[in-house]
Amino acid sequence: MKSFAATLMAGLALAVSGGAASAQISDDVVKIGVLTDMSSLYADATGKGSVAAVQMAIDDYKGKLKVEMISADHQNKPDIALSIARSWYDNEKVDAIFDVPTSSVALPISALTREKNKIHINSGGGTSDLTGVACSPNTVHWTYDTYSLSNVAGKAMVKRGEDTWFFVTADYAFGMALERDAANVVKENGGKVLGDVRHPLNNSDFSSFLLQAQSSKAKVIGLANAGGDSQNALKQAAEFGITQGGQKMIALLTEITDVHSLGIKATQGLIVTDAFYWDRDDETRAFSKRFNDKVGHMPTMIQAGLYSATMHYLNAIEAIGTDDSQKVMAQMRATPVNDFFAHGGKIRIDGRMVHDMYLFEVKKPEESKGEWDLYKLLATVPGDEAFRPLDKGNCPLVKTN
Structure with missing residues (x-):
């Protein structure tokens, strides 16, 4: 009898503690x-x-x-x-x-x-x-974030001698932050920013913006935009023969779906910073x-x-x-x-x-072995080098003294 009572009490205690634990999860x-x-x-x-x-x-x-x-x-x-x-x-x-x-x-x-x-x-x-x-x-x-994208790709390109830049930038918070962070990296590593132009979000015609970038004679045209804006800009840049003229294009935020959509022939040689690659x-x-x-x-x-x-x-x-x-x-x-x-x-x-973070280059068509075999790895950048130092972001939560 005592054994049964003890078992019953233990079971009740377990049920109560389980209920208390469950109650810690709201609703x-x-x-x-x-x-x-x-x-x-x-x-x-x-x-x-x-x-x-x-x-x-x-x-x-x-x-x-x-x-x-x-x-x-x-x-x-x-x-x-x-x-x-x-x-x-x-x-x-x-x-x-x-x-x-x-x-x-x-x-x-x-x-x-x-x-x-x-x-x-x-x-x-x-x-x-x-x-x-x-x-x-x-x-x-x-x-x-915009800092890591800019830091990884910008630093690598300036070190390779691509040291004059012109930005084509989406005119909202993301685009301006991306241009700001990339421009800082270029300047800190001895490069120069020759100019910039801003375009509306979800823009379809980049001809006038790309012509300004082309006429700047900058070695690098940096696209500080993303998604459909990057796709449209890269597509029209290929039509204008910008890279054939000797200028390099870098889409500072490019997703693998963008490259796949545009095709490897149109994007070959593009430098890409990414946090993940399927392969x-x-x-x-x-x-x-x-x-x-x-x-x-x-x-x-x-x-x-x-x-x-x-x-x-x-x-x-x-x-x-x-x-x-x-x-x-x-x-x-x-x-x-x-x-x-x-x-x-x-x-x-x-x-x-x-x-x-990872620095990739889009493969040439003859290098690709399949539909999604799009990137070759140029560098793996440790997180502490890729992202902004903790004490440099002016975050109020960070104690700097």
């Missing part, structure tokens, strides 16, 4: 919102592929948490994005918002997330200000095959980064038994990132996830 579910570009110039690099990557991580997660995901198209408009995010936080009980391409959207979403004390893990937005002057204790910048090793190939089977193309760095970030976020909650935002952020910062996306990655106090 008994972890809810992720994927806010992305489903319909415009960044849809291939993010969009449905971003949603698929997060869902793949949720499906692969083996822990005890109940996890749900919702998604929406922010249409690259800050007002629409903020309206969706407010509704998600206030009415849909979303715990974290992921992806958020377009820097002019990412910055206000980061600010709102801090106001609501939730979590924002950004993979799609580029501006380095997210971990600089606009840094937040509630935001992680996972995949890339890097066995782990990246295994993930990318699964992704390709679901989505129909190889993952971009943004999409691969989202899988990695989602798994890291869920494992952090599992480890500490709560989805309290600041405790989860502390756990994520305390835990290295070791997966197919990053080895020895670390999240700094400013929110920057630091990991290796």
Whole structure:
């Protein structure tokens, strides 16, 4: 009889402790919102592929948490994005918002997330200000930023003698941050910026901008834009024979989907900085095959980064038994990132996830062995060299004295 009573009491104690642990998860579910570009110039690099990557991580997660995901198209408009995010936080009980391409959207979403004390893990937005002057204790910048893109490619090209630059820049927060960071790298390494021109977001005709760049006689024409804008500019540059005239083209943010869309013949020799390439090793190939089977193309760095970030976020909650935002952020910062996306990655106090970056060159058609065999590796740049030093970003969270 005593044995039965003891067993009963132990069972009751276990049930109570289990209930207490469950109560640490608000609403008994972890809810992720994927806010992305489903319909415009960044849809291939993010969009449905971003949603698929997060869902793949949720499906692969083996822990005890109940996890749900919702998604929406922010249409690259800050007002629409903020309206969706407010509704998600206030009415849909979303715990974290992921992806958020377009820097002019990412910055206000980061600010709102801090106001609501939730979590924002950004993979799609580029501006380095997210971990600089606009840094937040509630935001992680996972995949890339304008500083790392500019630093890796700009430094390499100036050292090769490509030391005069002209920028064709998207006229919004991302483009201006990308040009700013690239120009600084060029100047710091002994190069010169001969000029720049700015174009509207989602632009179709680059002829006048490219002619200005061509007439500058700069050795390098730097495209400080992305997505459909980069594709259109590169396509028209090929039509104008700019590279045949001796000038080099560099698209400072180029996704593998951009190169695939334009074709290897039109992009051969293009220098690309990237955080991920599907054919890097066995782990990246295994993930990318699964992704390709679901989505129909190889993952971009943004999409691969989202899988990695989602798994890291869920494992952090599992480890500490709560989805309290600041405790989860502390756990994520305390835990290295070791997966197919990053080895020895670390999240700094400013929110920057630091990991290796890669410099690639697009192969010549005769070098390619298949549809997605597009890049050859020129250099692997350690994260501490690729990303901006912690004390140089003017992040208020960083103590510099």
